[in-house]
Amino acid sequence: MIDRELVIIGGGPAGMAAAVAAHESGVKNILLLERDQYLGGILNQCIHTGFGLHYFKEVLTGPEYADRFIKKIRFLKGLDISLQSFVTRLTRDNVLTVFKPGKFLEIKARALIMATGCRERTREMVHTAGTRPSGIFSAGLAQKLINIEGLLPGKKVVVIGSGDIGLIMARRFTLEGAQVKAVIEIQKETKGLTRNVVQCLEDFDIPLYFSHKVSRIYGVNRVQGVDVEKVGGNFKALPGSRFYIDCDTILISAGLIPENELIEMAGVVMNKETNTPVSEKLNTTSIPGIFVCGNSYQVYDVVDSVTRDSERAGQQAAEYLKRL
Secondary structure (H helix, E strand, O other), X not given: OEEEEEEEEOOOHHXXXXXXXXXXOOOOOEEEEOOOOOOOHXXXXXXXXXXXXXXOOOOEEHHHHHXXXXXXXXXXXXXXXXXXXXXXXXXXXXXXXXXXXXXXXXXXXXXXXXXXXXXXXXXXXXXOEEOOOEOEEEHHHHHHHHHOOOOOOOOEEEEEOOOHHHHHHHHHHHHOOOEEXXXXXXXXXXXXXXXXXXXXXXXXXXXXXXXXXXXXXXXXXXXXXXEEEEEOOOOOEOOOOOEEEEOOEEEEOOOEEEOOHHHHHHOOOEEOOOOEEXXXXXXXXXXXXXXXXXXXXXXXXXXXXXXXXXXXXXXXXXXXXXXX
16 A cells, blocks of 8 residues: 555646645645546646636636646656546545556555546436437537547537536637537526626627527437427426527536545535535535545636635645644
8 A cells, every 4th residue: 555645636727736735835745646648637628718817817728727837746846646547436544546557556645635626517417308319518528529639529509508618619619610509598697707608609699598498309310409498487498489499519518516426435524415525614524634625625617716725725734734
């Protein structure tokens, strides 16, 4: 078994900020685990600008923001980075089971920071009726396909939900020559930032339907179209409001779920509605020595806020270790 003073799970903006802060606070035996083959997390596929306005006082793209921290942590003495490292188990006393290509590891941590981020809600979670053809993507997956893989998933697009990723991807598809037919939001107002509604939809004349839902998806091998209906206060469809939109691609942008199954496995008290730890103090959990930061603690609007609070998590872990 490998012993470490501090283990951080997640090499995105939260994990990197926590690692730097913990190191600066005196922790010199840190292991950062990242399941992907690169550091940076979701920022790597966010090639649009709008990052760093508060933290760096500059306008940066996602990869540029991530690169600032990658350059900071790569050469910190006493901080080791393990990529392609997937944590499958966590016990109450901070023993982790980790799989790497060709390796199986057990790691004991004196303190642990979870920076595991979020996953996207799926079609099944928004209860959309109809067939199950190809052409249905989460907005984040479509973003990865276009921005990292260089693939255009479709040409006639409907976005379900007005989360920020969906709004940004409506613009991205348009810039790539696709036609975004509409963004459909069941609520009375957007879930995304106002600036994204303006810059991503209004500037490109993309229709945004509030108090509407996609009631049925059509298609055999590939999406062929959707039925859209206006809803009332109880979210039930209003009679006579149905209309059809021809499309070959559907993006789901219906919110994020913090990835906290590992700390739940360890016995941390959880808020079942938000899938986040129950705590009275930022970044803490019901188990001493286990901290949570970034979007796995709460879903933030901007990465600058993630960085600030994750730095605090690094400092909290350092203070905890000094008390042991």
